[in-house]
Each structure stands twice: as C-alpha cells, then as structure tokens.
C-alpha cells in the first residue's frame with residue numbers, strides 16, 4: 001500500500017505531461033489534416049457519384065440509380081444497410097435514345113452468376129428484354145426503358161447476405177461489359 005501511494009504522484013505528473021504535449025501538437029495536426037482534405041476534395045469527383053447508401057424509412061429502403069449515356073450506372077456501388085427489409089430501386093434513363101437503340105434496365109445477380117445470366121439473356125432476345133424468362137439466378141430486375149423514362153422495382157433484401165458480392169448490370173446487348181455496379185449488404 002505504501003509503495004502504491006508513493007507512486008501515485010509521479011504517475012499523475014506523467015499523465016499531465018502527456019496531456020500538455022497533446023495540447024501543443026493536436027491543433028497543428030488538425031490544421032494539417034484540414035489542408036489535406038481540402039486539396040483532395042478539389043481534385044477528386046464527389047464520392048457520392050461512386051457509392052451511395054440506400055435511404056431507409058424504417059425497414060423500407062430506397063435508392064435512385066441513373067443509367068447514363070456512355071453505358072454508365074451512377075452510383076457504381078450501392079451500400080444497403082443490413083436493417084433494410086425491402087429495397088426499391090428507381091432506374092432513371094438520363095439518355096435520349098429510344099429503348100430499341102440504347103435501352104437500360106437494372107438486373108441484380110450474385111457476382112458469380114453474371115457471365116451465365118448475360119449469355120442466357122442474349123439468347124432470350126429483345127422480346128424478353130434480354131433476360132432469360134424465369135431465371136432464378138436473377139434476384140431482381142426492372143423493365144427495360146428508353147431515354148427520359150424511369151421505372152422501379154421493389155424486392156426483399158433480407159435474404160441477401162453480408163459478405164456476398166452482388167452485381168447489377170444492364171442486359172441490353174453490349175452494355176453489360178461496362179454497365180455494371182456492385183451492391184453490398186453492410
């Protein structure tokens with residue numbers, strides 16, 4: 001007990017010394033970090049263009065996805081909170097070309113399945129919007145739409161698992177190679 005008491009003052013003064021060092025250095029470090037952040041945000045695209053978190057109203061979640069000219073989806077990554085029971089994806093075709101020339105849809109599969117579902121979809125043809133009818137590897141899909149149109153699909157995400165890679169793509173011929181994104185349950 002005696003030795004513990006005699007150590008106490010020296011431990012306390014050591015703690016105070018560390019605290020004073022922190023007082024001196026923390027503001028400098030914060031200033032340096034602020035400068036770095038400002039430089040990076042000026043040079044990089046807005047991160048929300050790349051990744052978007054689905055918005056939740058209770059356990060019903062929602063995300064807007066743009067199908068853009070140049071065979072691009074925005075966002076390119078959708079993060080779905082694990083609290084979501086359903087997800088509504090609204091697809092907005094921001095191009096001008098009609099469905100027959102450059103349609104877009106939104107098809108969700110497990111990443112491992114995409115090569116097979118794209119190949120089977122091409123064989124299924126335009127009358128099936130380039131998705132094999134009754135394909136149980138397709139977790140969700142919207143209708144195929146043309147420029148200026150929008151459509152949506154609502155599906156159950158509670159059966160999807162964390163740690164599995166999901167991919168969404170457009171099944172229009174020659175679009176899927178570029179026009180795809182990643183969906184994860186987080």
Ligand SMILES: [Cu+2]
Nearest residue numbers: 103104170175
């Ligand atoms: Cu497309």
